[in-house]
Amino acid sequence: MNTANTGLAEERFRKIRACLKERGVVSVDELCEVVAVSGATIRRDLAELDARGHVRRVHGGAVCTESQLDEPVFDDKAKIAADEKHVIAELAFKLVAPNDTIFLDGGSSVLALARLLTDMRKLTVVTNSLRVAGLLASAGPRMIIVGGELRRISQTFVGPLTKPTIKQLNVDKAFMGTIGLKDGVMTTTDPAEAMTKEMVMEQARDVYLMADSSKLEKVSFVKCGELNASNSLITDSGISSKQMKLLKEKGTKVITKSKQEKKGK
Amino acid sequence: MNTANTGLAEERFRKIRACLKERGVVSVDELCEVVAVSGATIRRDLAELDARGHVRRVHGGAVCTESQLDEPVFDDKAKIAADEKHVIAELAFKLVAPNDTIFLDGGSSVLALARLLTDMRKLTVVTNSLRVAGLLASAGPRMIIVGGELRRISQTFVGPLTKPTIKQLNVDKAFMGTIGLKDGVMTTTDPAEAMTKEMVMEQARDVYLMADSSKLEKVSFVKCGELNASNSLITDSGISSKQMKLLKEKGTKVITKSKQEKKGK
């Protein structure tokens, strides 16, 4: 009955949203070129996407509502579920030794950890996150950035150019973020991002995945790693017992606040 | 003369906010230049941004209200001699073609150039400057960062770790800063910084040294390059005729703003 969902229009919607996610703001003219369609159609599409809440229509084009890109970097996703993220960051912080060399990935939980490290002058931080770099720019640990191409949505440097830097470095601990984690498999939205994550984890003695419980059971596009006996998950107490059991079977250590407390430190 | 302006209000808002974040305070006139739009429009935009709470309007311009918590409190040389630097940046900007791949070094003149590039979506910028990266983080050209260790005083990534990234890349033009330039010899304070500068210049087809006249005649610690027939100096009109003659002998092209061009308001 509704022929609108035959795929063609939705395909345009997907393109428009992808374009917006990448750029933050796009004009109708630019979208005409990208989608190869007339202005009238773009306007109709934008009206629909605006009604769905996927974009915000402005005179001359549209603004992305999905990513916080056009929002100031300091007011961001980190505020949502900030409490859980802070708890996770605190748990991770306890694992960092003063003279360690650690890797910090992108993602808000990891960023929360970075915030706790500003006094650790002997620490060496390796990162591919522009946010982390900005945070530790003026003072703090020795900082090394991984070369690569900026992925604006995640504000991380990713892709093949990250390889030569990463392969030269060995870190004691890698603190990783993820978009999804289901059945012990980490997934993310971008292949280049996934590639970099995998390389980093190879160079780390210990890998810690920092994921609040909203990430658990979620599946994204590209696989970027797998939890096993040689790495750990740091999460909040919202983890299901089913997940817990599954990870235990795999030999993955799960670190949560409640567990720490039960063990008596 | 400026690049094709999309004319999207939101795009202007983003630029204004970026400019404010960078400088803290900015005048309406300055914003007119940066955004390439009339005073009336800037005033209307500032009124809107003030209503949204993103900036605070004051007589003659606006001040930044957004928390600078995460921002590096990097004492900015850019505020000193800002006019000369802006002139130099404009001269350099004219040399950038839409599809170029360019390298941007650290230093305030180069940073001023970066500020002019936010509309050039087809450009590829390679940089080792955290400041440049921060400036182009939310929108603008394709951006690639060079891996390396952060040197806090210059906010650049330098040293041996920069080698693998740099050696993989070839750029059309490299825009370089320097601490000192005397007798055509560039010097800087740090060996690691010098090393990276030299490597970058090797990978560039054309090298442009951006140095305001206060840098001329100055000598610092480590040599990091030499001006010759295959590269150019972009500077202000404060350059001495003696320097000019010397550089001409070496075959270096000197680019300054001619007096005819300089008639302002």
Added chain:
DNA sequence: TCATTAATAATCAAATATAATCATATTTGA
């Protein structure tokens, strides 16, 4: 204080973008 200068607000015409309308092309269901 007042005079002077600079900045702003208000107004209006030109340039742009949008919405409404209609003709054409495409898809769907028989």
Added chain:
DNA sequence: TCAAATATGATTATATTTGATTATTAATGA
């Protein structure tokens, strides 16, 4: 296959945005 329904692009009328012009208002200094 056809006819009905829908989507698209072109056209035109309407609305919005912009920059120039002009009055007002605010800042500055003697």
